[in-house]
Amino acid sequence: MTHKIAVIAGDGIGTEVMPEGVRALQAAAKRFNIDLSLEHFDFACCDYYLEHGKMLPDDWFDQLKDFDAIFYGAVGWPDKVPDHISLWGSLLQFRRQFDQYVNLRPCKLLPGIKSPLANRKPGDIDFYVVRENTEGEYSSIGGKMFEGTDREVVIQETVMTRTGVDRVLKYAFDLAQTRPRKKLTSATKSNGISITMPWWDERVKAMSGSYPDVSVDQFHIDILTANFVMHPDWFDVVVASNLFGDILSDLGPACTGTIGVAPSANINPEGKFPSLFEPVHGSAPDIAGKGIANPIGQIWSGAMMLEHLGHHEAGQAIVDAFEAVLAEADPSVLTADAGGKGTTESLGKAIAERI
Amino acid sequence: MTHKIAVIAGDGIGTEVMPEGVRALQAAAKRFNIDLSLEHFDFACCDYYLEHGKMLPDDWFDQLKDFDAIFYGAVGWPDKVPDHISLWGSLLQFRRQFDQYVNLRPCKLLPGIKSPLANRKPGDIDFYVVRENTEGEYSSIGGKMFEGTDREVVIQETVMTRTGVDRVLKYAFDLAQTRPRKKLTSATKSNGISITMPWWDERVKAMSGSYPDVSVDQFHIDILTANFVMHPDWFDVVVASNLFGDILSDLGPACTGTIGVAPSANINPEGKFPSLFEPVHGSAPDIAGKGIANPIGQIWSGAMMLEHLGHHEAGQAIVDAFEAVLAEADPSVLTADAGGKGTTESLGKAIAERI
Ligand SMILES: CC(C)[C@H](C(=O)O)[C@@H](O)C(=O)O
Ligand SMILES: CC(C)[C@H](C(=O)O)[C@@H](O)C(=O)O
Numbered sequence: 160m161t162h163k164i165a166v167i168a169g170d171g172i173g174t175e176v177m178p179e180g181v182r183a184l185q186a187a188a189k190r191f192n193i194d195l196s197l198e199h200f201d202f203a204c205c206d207y208y209l210e211h212g213k214m215l216p217d218d219w220f221d222q223l224k225d226f227d228a229i230f231y232g233a234v235g236w237p238d239k240v241p242d243h244i245s246l247w248g249s250l251l252q253f254r255r256q257f258d259q260y261v262n263l264r265p266c267k268l269l270p271g272i273k274s275p276l277a278n279r280k281p282g283d284i285d286f287y288v289v290r291e292n293t294e295g296e297y298s299s300i301g302g303k304m305f306e307g308t309d310r311e312v313v314i315q316e317t318v319m320t321r322t323g324v325d326r327v328l329k330y331a332f333d334l335a336q337t338r339p340r341k342k343l344t345s346a347t348k349s350n351g352i353s354i355t356m357p358w359w360d361e362r363v364k365a366m367s368g369s370y371p372d373v374s375v376d377q378f379h380i381d382i383l384t385a386n387f388v389m390h391p392d393w394f395d396v397v398v399a400s401n402l403f404g405d406i407l408s409d410l411g412p413a414c415t416g417t418i419g420v421a422p423s424a425n426i427n428p429e430g431k432f433p434s435l436f437e438p439v440h441g442s443a444p445d446i447a448g449k450g451i452a453n454p455i456g457q458i459w460s461g462a463m464m465l466e467h468l469g470h471h472e473a474g475q476a477i478v479d480a481f482e483a484v485l486a487e488a489d490p491s492v493l494t495a496d497a498g499g500k501g502t503t504e505s506l507g508k509a510i511a512e513r514i
Numbered sequence: 515m516t517h518k519i520a521v522i523a524g525d526g527i528g529t530e531v532m533p534e535g536v537r538a539l540q541a542a543a544k545r546f547n548i549d550l551s552l553e554h555f556d557f558a559c560c561d562y563y564l565e566h567g568k569m570l571p572d573d574w575f576d577q578l579k580d581f582d583a584i585f586y587g588a589v590g591w592p593d594k595v596p597d598h599i600s601l602w603g604s605l606l607q608f609r610r611q612f613d614q615y616v617n618l619r620p621c622k623l624l625p626g627i628k629s630p631l632a633n634r635k636p637g638d639i640d641f642y643v644v645r646e647n648t649e650g651e652y653s654s655i656g657g658k659m660f661e662g663t664d665r666e667v668v669i670q671e672t673v674m675t676r677t678g679v680d681r682v683l684k685y686a687f688d689l690a691q692t693r694p695r696k697k698l699t700s701a702t703k704s705n706g707i708s709i710t711m712p713w714w715d716e717r718v719k720a721m722s723g724s725y726p727d728v729s730v731d732q733f734h735i736d737i738l739t740a741n742f743v744m745h746p747d748w749f750d751v752v753v754a755s756n757l758f759g760d761i762l763s764d765l766g767p768a769c770t771g772t773i774g775v776a777p778s779a780n781i782n783p784e785g786k787f788p789s790l791f792e793p794v795h796g797s798a799p800d801i802a803g804k805g806i807a808n809p810i811g812q813i814w815s816g817a818m819m820l821e822h823l824g825h826h827e828a829g830q831a832i833v834d835a836f837e838a839v840l841a842e843a844d845p846s847v848l849t850a851d852a853g854g855k856g857t858t859e860s861l862g863k864a865i866a867e868r869i
Contacts (some may be wrong), residue, residue: 251706277632296707297706301709311675314672314710317669318669322668353649354657354668380761385764402703406735
């Protein structure tokens with residue numbers, strides 16, 4: 160069986176880390192005898208926009224819909240195209256049109272990576288953020304009135320649906336059930352956001368009835384971010400709305416020192432549409448073009464993709480490989496962010512060889 | 515000139531830390547010859563709700579409006595009254611009806627307080643979060659449709675106004691201008707929240723025109739929370755919408771280890787209505803009744819209140835006093851959270867004596 164993968168490098172360092180992501184994928188495919196067919200696409204980046212006046216061709220949906228997965232680099236380059244145009248015209252379209260309603264991000268303290276937190280070691284922090292990825296605070300409903308005057312009012316709506324919330328909660332509860340601690344934390348703000356959030360809490364409570372073996376707690380998002388810093392060991396699976404999940408899934412990796420290398424999966428669990436795998440880091444205009452970006456985020460995302468496609472061993476082999484290379488800490492191999500003097504390529508090659 | 519202060523202890527540990535807040539205030543008033551007249555109120559707490567079916571008497575506005583400031587403890591006790599009822603019925607009413615449109619919270623590494631961040635010492639972290647405090651994501655507009663069915667949709671609106679945003683930006687720019695670094699950071703999410711947030715960015719840009727000496731940068735809220743952990747030394751004054759400011763002003767104190775002792779000011783800068791001063795910590799039902807809550811949040815809030823009333827030296831004397839008591843680190847004085855075996859009262863008394 161062949162897995163068809165659409166490869167989209169995107170902008171900035173996306174184009175630099177993608178070759179290393181592909182290198183690791185191919186190494187794992189070879190070792191585990193997996194048949195991968197990769198096809199590259201040049202849209203969904205700002206240069207495409209500058210040429211075509213849009214981020215995607217009109218038939219992007221048909222071009223991509225039969226792939227088994229999308230392997231994405233990074234998108235956005237504010238000096239070329241404002242972020243809300245580039246992002247809403249690409250990544251957020253994929254998430255929505257392909258109904259990738261789960262955004263999954265591991266937060267894990269790795270060997271050889273320095274955490275900004277005091278006295279934490281590998282093993283202490285190991286949790287997932289499960290983020291609702293299609294609705295909620297990221298709506299396009301709203302507008303302005305009395306524009307340009309002192310009376311100006313700007314409104315944007317948060318829209319949650321029972322279907323949308325229940326299915327991501329179910330995913331999170333299912334995930335918690337597979338883990339030794341079986342613990343789920345819900346991010347809320349029902350004391351301040353007085354309509355959607357008390358209702359979110361009700362849905363969590365309703366869903367928990369079907370999972371008597373999963374222990375559930377909840378925190379308001381303000382104190383929850385504080386607890387990520389103070390007690391990251393408390394967490395196992397954290398489920399959150401689109402915006403809260405966005406925040407928590409940057410903050411979590413920041414606490415483990417892995418924000419530059421964290422991966423993410425945008426999943427359509429039913430497999431009706433392709434899922435999308437991308438590093439958490441963006442296109443990083445400040446270091447783009449220098450060949451010094453750390454490729455682990457891309458490579459780790461590739462591991463999540465193989466896992467999603469049913470190749471658990473191959474995914475694990477990639478993770479083991481970069482953990483081993485990090486633990487070795489050879490400065491001629493590692494990129495500057497990881498304390499070395501190497502390049503995107505030297506680190507990518509070392510990981511591929513290890514696989 | 516007499517300053518009239520309304521004192522509302524509220525719920526849980528609010529009733530325990532308030533006497534120490536008052537003790538410190540009175541010590542400073544005596545030393546600096548300030549005429550304070552304190553009046554205590556028993557509403558705006560959950561027991562009042564249980565008795566009266568509402569958090570506040572009907573004439574609360576008239577009862578409080580002529581005070582120079584409100585000194586508040588903490589409110590909320592979920593086992594008695596759901597948070598969204600107790601908070602919307604008290605604190606959020608004060609903020610809105612008294613137009614306390616600035617919520618100001620210092621984030622400062624203190625001597626003798628352990629930060630969860632590695633390798634940071636007093637002096638390294640010292641910034642303010644300026645939070646919009648009356649509008650934005652905390653609206654009461656929205657509702658449900660198809661309630662109780664699979665088609666259920668729940669909507670809540672974020673409402674921003676030019677008046678509301680510009681005035682809090684102005685406050686933040688003014689504050690930045692008084693500080694040595696003259697640096698302002700704006701919290702945005704214009705790449706995801708596509709209507710209100712790009713507009714927020716425009717207002718920041720427009721306001722910055724009047725402050726050529728203030729340097730301005732902006733981060734999306736996701737990476738901004740990450741940067742609070744990774745680079746807290748970058749920040750001087752951070753300005754944010756109601757929700758983002760709520761998050762950042764819990765996360766900031768968490769990063770400095772001071773979440774249990776951080777103060778906050780809800781300010782009506784024009785002085786048309788009383789401003790309100792309260793610790794960041796809540797009512798803490800888990801430790802309430804034990805006499806072990808750390809009173810510094812309440813005491814520090816009192817210092818901000820004196821500062822606001824024009825008594826800069828007296829406010830500073832309170833801060834110097836608790837910093838000195840913390841630095842001394844006498845375990846018989848300090849509360850358990852600060853590594854001691856003392857009580858709310860022992861710590862409060864030591865600070866008052868020092869003043
Ligand atoms: C209690 C709650 C409504 C409140 C808020 O979110 O504003 C609190 O978290 C705060 O920051 O003062
Ligand atoms: C780029 C932006 C729209 C996006 C988001 O907020 O979803 C990013 O921050 C992410 O988390 O994938």
